[in-house]
Amino acid sequence: MNRTGVLVDVLVIGAGPAGLALAARLAGAGAGRVEVLEREQEAGGVPRHCHHRGFGRPPRPWLRGPAYARQLVEAAVGAGAVVRTGVTATGWAGPLCLETTGPGGLERITARAVVLATGARERPRSARLVPGSRPAGVLTTGELQQSVHLYGQSVGRRAVVVGAEPVARHAVRTLRRAGAEVVAVVTDRSRGVAPAGAPLLTNTTVAQLRGRGRLSGVAVRHEDGRTGVLACDTVVFTGDWIPDHELARRGGVALDPGTRGPCVDASFRTKAPGVFAVGNTLHGIERAATAAAEGAAAATPVLARLAGAPWPDAGPPLVVRAPLVWVVPNRVTDATGGAGRPLLLRSGTPLNGTVVTVRQDGRRLWRGWFPGPVSPSRSLWLPPSSTHRVDRAGGPVVMGLA
Numbered sequence: 001m002n003r004t005g006v007l008v009d010v011l012v013i014g015a016g017p018a019g020l021a022l023a024a025r026l027a028g029a030g031a032g033r034v035e036v037l038e039r040e041q042e043a044g045g046v047p048r049h050c051h052h053r054g055f056g057r058p059p060r061p062w063l064r065g066p067a068y069a070r071q072l073v074e075a076a077v078g079a080g081a082v083v084r085t086g087v088t089a090t091g092w093a094g095p096l097c098l099e100t101t102g103p104g105g106l107e108r109i110t111a112r113a114v115v116l117a118t119g120a121r122e123r124p125r126s127a128r129l130v131p132g133s134r135p136a137g138v139l140t141t142g143e144l145q146q147s148v149h150l151y152g153q154s155v156g157r158r159a160v161v162v163g164a165e166p167v168a169r170h171a172v173r174t175l176r177r178a179g180a181e182v183v184a185v186v187t188d189r190s191r192g193v194a195p196a197g198a199p200l201l202t203n204t205t206v207a208q209l210r211g212r213g214r215l216s217g218v219a220v221r222h223e224d225g226r227t228g229v230l231a232c233d234t235v236v237f238t239g240d241w242i243p244d245h246e247l248a249r250r251g252g253v254a255l256d257p258g259t260r261g262p263c264v265d266a267s268f269r270t271k272a273p274g275v276f277a278v279g280n281t282l283h284g285i286e287r288a289a290t291a292a293a294e295g296a297a298a299a300t301p302v303l304a305r306l307a308g309a310p311w312p313d314a315g316p317p318l319v320v321r322a323p324l325v326w327v328v329p330n331r332v333t334d335a336t337g338g339a340g341r342p343l344l345l346r347s348g349t350p351l352n353g354t355v356v357t358v359r360q361d362g363r364r365l366w367r368g369w370f371p372g373p374v375s376p377s378r379s380l381w382l383p384p385s386s387t388h389r390v391d392r393a394g395g396p397v398v399m400g401l402a
């Protein structure tokens with residue numbers, strides 16, 4: 001079947017926490033036909049294959065990922081949104097017209113507003129330019145969790161985990177649950193997290209993958225020049241998140257050079273009129289509640305768009321000075337702070353007792369102090385008021401450390 005010319009009010013791409021929370025809000029507000037497309041056979045996004053507790057928001061008890069995902073799906077469908085699984089948005093046939101493929105064949109869906117909620121993924125081994133052979137047994141955390149929790153597959157007997165961001169803990173737990181011994185957690189940083197019993201090798205890089213057919217070992221190099229080989233049949237590359245931005249790129253939606261996700265203002269508007277973006281596709285991994293809150297907050301500007309609100313000019317960009325690596329949103333168009341979400345700011349190095357400044361054209365507009373340590377795998381939250389004094393006709397807005 002080849003259906004063309006389908007028309008909806010809002011088309012949301014991705015049924016993770018961000019897309020589902022937005023769809024629930026929009027459908028509940030009477031936005032017309034709100035359709036959510038999900039390429040997987042089941043809606044819910046990453047939480048579907050995260051079997052640990054830790055989802056939701058206090059004071060409610062933490063939920064396991066699948067229960068949290070079910071809640072979000074039920075809320076969206078209960079509000080009247082249409083969630084279609086097994087349907088992938090593959091490209092654009094026009095500024096607000098998506099090409100899709102699914103069980104019903106090819107479609108072209110035109111919407112009055114399109115929302116990209118495609119999430120983020122861990123950079124796979126190929127993108128990390130790790131030399132060596134191409135054996136079986138090389139995974140990311142997402143692939144590991146799907147193999148174990150969704151498909152019940154075995155993963156090997158001895159595993160090395162690469163990266164020591166918080167997500168590495170989940171990789172270790174999943175490996176153990178699948179019966180594998182964790183030989184080491186390897187990170188090129190000087191610090192990292194590793195669960196009890198998993199040896200942590202800091203200042204260490206993966207130099208080569210070895211093995212034909214199946215992985216037989218990982219060659220490592222320590223900062224002081226020592227080298228060695230960790231015998232293993234499985235390696236899991238964790239962290240190092242990259243927004244799933246392929247669809248945005250295909251549609252010519254401008255990306256931010258820092259996040260490499262769609263460049264948005266504080267109302268989640270991209271530079272393409274009628275196209276919004278929410279959730280981890282904007283910034284890589286944050287908590288699910290953060291992604292869902294972004295989705296819910298985007299409902300107001302999406303409804304405004306449906307009601308005919310004009311699409312604003314690009315406005316001055318938000319840029320960061322090292323060691324800061326990115327900030328979301330990426331530009332300022334509203335004097336009032338847009339959808340009212342905090343700004344997320346990320347450092348590339350560990351910090352302590354951090355003072356952040358916001359400047360424009362030599363003027364200091366805002367200054368904030370953040371006591372305690374800041375990790376490169378966690379964002380600082382700046383209040384929306386940190387950009388209220390930005391001159392929208394002025395130059396770039398620069399965020400730096402005092």
Ligand SMILES: Cc1cc2nc3c(=O)[nH]c(=O)nc-3n(C[C@H](O)[C@H](O)[C@H](O)COP(=O)(O)OP(=O)(O)OC[C@H]3O[C@@H](n4cnc5c(N)ncnc54)[C@H](O)[C@@H]3O)c2cc1C
Nearest residue numbers: 014016017018039045046054089118119279280287288291
């Ligand atoms: C191992 C791990 C453990 C975690 N633990 C926690 C935790 O304990 N607590 C917590 O709060 N958060 C946790 N998180 C983070 C949380 O899962 C994410 O922040 C959240 O899922 C992000 O939601 P999202 O909607 O932005 O993206 P996603 O959940 O990634 O959803 C995006 C969806 O878009 C779909 N999609 C992408 N492209 C297309 C396309 N072209 N067409 C159709 N569909 C498409 C994808 O299939 C996916 O389902 C964890 C994450 C991981 C990886």
